[in-house]
Amino acid sequence: RTGRAIRKPSTDAMLSFAGHKLGRGWVFGLNEAFDQAGATLGPLIISLVLFRHGSYRTGFALLLVSALLTIAIVFAASKLFPNPRELEAGHTLETKGFSRSYWFYLVAGAFIAAGFADFSLIAYHFQRSGSVVGPVIPIYYAVAMALGGVGALVFGKWFDKAGLSILIAVFFVSAFFAPLVFFGRSWVALCGMILWGIGMGAQNSLLKSVIAPLLRRDVRATGFGLFDTGFGVAWFLGSWVMGILYEKSILILVIFSVILQLLSLLAFVFAKRAE
Template sequence: MSALRRNALRFVLIVGTANLFADLTYEGARSVNGQFLATLGASAAAVGVTAGFGELLGYGLRSIAGLIADRTGRYWLAAITGYGINMAAVPALALAGNWPLAAILIMTERTGRAIRKPAMAAMLSHAGQQMGRGWVFGLNEALDQAGATMGPLVMALVLYTRGGYRQGYALLVIPALITVGTILAARQFLPNPRDLEAGHPLQGRGLSRRYWLYMVAAGCIGAGFADFALIGYHFEKTHIVSPTLIPIYYAAAMGVGAVGALILGRLFDINQRATVYGGVIVAALFAPLVFLGGSAMALLGMILWGIGMALTESVLLSLVAGVVEPAKRATAFGLFDTGFGVAWFVGSALMGVLYQTSIIGLVIFSVLIQLVALVFFRLAGFGPSDGSRRARAAR
């Protein structure tokens, strides 16, 4: 293994470890934020607006954050600032004495994530030159999802041992501090991640037609990808899954997402087309299983839902990294995430309406709009896979 590739692997592992503890922190908090707001006297409407506006901030600000990171070249500053805000807001919830303050902190946490996400994705993408883009984003997402699986379980354990929400939030200061310390260690280890992509032009050529087609395809996937809030609501309302098992179903999906990200990332570096097409088709089948099946089928549907999460967070980012020059990647990732987030928001709202009128209609919409993504992927085409590219170089 060359020194550059060894450094790339170490860098991805350090950043992935930071993301593991970051996800443990904020996913642990997000698993109880709604309930906590309710105990402070927030109405259902206030809870919904807080969650919805928080997600809108979390995705909408990424395009601005990415553009600023590319324009200034201060990727580490953006990343560290974002992680700092992201991690400070969660344990601060333990001190919130009223629901408006808690709501502000919840939205602040999402804002911090928006600031750091494009810059961090851009820096990670440089490691793809050495390791393969799919493997880089797949490995990072696997560690990310591992934290997302543990976070809600940690909070559940706190509540099970008769601790309150405030004790749970306060406990999350530990992984929050580990996150910040680890990301600072990543900065110390590799101050200029672009060195991993030495020899590539630094001047961006703008965003290509292929990039925009990938964004439309991702938007179709996002629009048909039901938020877990709606899925959990369905489980609770129909009683096909007992309330105590609903968090377990969610944790199972997160666990599958972690493993799926590794597998899809590796497959992406071997054959992009087959991985993308196969991933989209498999993930699109979650809706009929979740919304029309019994408890066993619902669990299978959640497994497919987890594969869909892995697809969006590893494979789609790998596609973007392959069609955008290094100097424009933070902008590209930020804009891509914003487009995906808006489509997810609109699609989730529409599926919420369809749920009230026709669950069959919801399922048809979810499946078809995700399969439409295949048309745009076909129009965009695919570049050579990183695995085949490295094999040719070795020969």
């Protein structure tokens, strides 16, 4: 996780430069789709190796191939595009530091993070309540992540055409995953997981797409890093609170989750007005 935290802001900055002409929503959405595909294939490869009477050593050796290919591609990209900022030549911002709209978007992201239940809590609820049988829980998760990746791609393309309205619509719909997963059973819970997956995909694509134009090229990686820090702290605090609420009242937990995510929509509106 530390390695991911170190490389993520730089990766987001380079993607934003590449997306200047291609469309940032599309670029971030495509990246999220590939990310979800890799996150799905990795465990499947390990499972297949173990199923075929292999060992973890063999499985990790196969994953090493993917890691080496990644390093090779990054090395090639560094030779082809030694200065990614040049992909956004001619685009300058006159603001110093970070704009008011950026801070509003950070607040919106914090609201979403704090109200977004982690899958570990959802899976625990499924198992404890019996609303979803144990062997099916990983399948629900896989479906959610797969649709989240596809959704990130589609919504990213729409974002490039319609702008903030798509972002608001997606987060409004995904905000209602909580009552479905915590009160529903079987297919209702699956619908909730689909909304959860869509929200997860949107967090990693649409949020970055909307703040990228607000950041100067020389501070863009810093801006993404600061955003991720605020998002991560809010996620931790929200998860902690929801863990406590789960033992007290699931109804209050659901209300807490939905209200915080809906508050993000208000912050989005203020951010747009501040631009």
